[in-house]
Amino acid sequence: MKYSFLDIRSITTDELEYWYSIMSDEKRHYVSKYIHADDRIRSICGEILARKEISAYCGVIAEKIIFSKNESGKPVVINIPVEFNISHSGDMVACVVSGKSVGIDIEKIGRIDIKTAGFFCTEKDMEYFLHETDAEVRNRRLYEIWTAKEAAAKCFGTDLDHLKSIDFYEIRKTGTRIDFHNYTSFAIEA
Helix, strand or coil, X not given: CEEEEEEHHHCCHHHHHHHHHHCCHHHHHHHHCCCCHHHHHHHHHHHHHHHXXXXXXXXXXXXXXXXXXXXXXXXXXXXXXXXXXXXXXXXXXXEEEECCCEEEXXXXXXXXXXXXXXXXXXXXXXXXXXXXXXXXXXXXHHHHHHHHHHHHHHHHCCCHHHHHHCCHHHHHHHCEEEEECCEEEEEEEC
């Protein structure tokens, strides 16, 4: 499993235009529907990062990679035995590639209210972060749970409505947590 990150602010307009021109008609149409420019940029940067990481991982030319979707709607690469997953939040895009099923999530750390946490946290999860007295550490723990569960859901094909059923304590043993600046991320491989 190899993961990487890209700050969307580091990509020039010329680079965005070039990689946009490489995308499939379907993906360009999808990207053009975004109302906000940052959403379009994040989507293009997700493809840039995926192409570059798959290229490096598999030794293929990034521009020759052809994406499609499987029966579940998950993006796949045509004729190359590789699995990948992308996530984005704020100014960051994350990508993970592997020969096995993978998932990644990245989140810009903000504030989550307890009601929202109740949608994806079990009682045991709530204890993990609520018993922390330092507010910043408590918030980071909550984001750790969220990103780990979302990455696992993406990896194993679990519906995001069922995040509460994912055992955070089991997946954190096998996944990788990455914290930097105001972001936390979690990557996992089947």
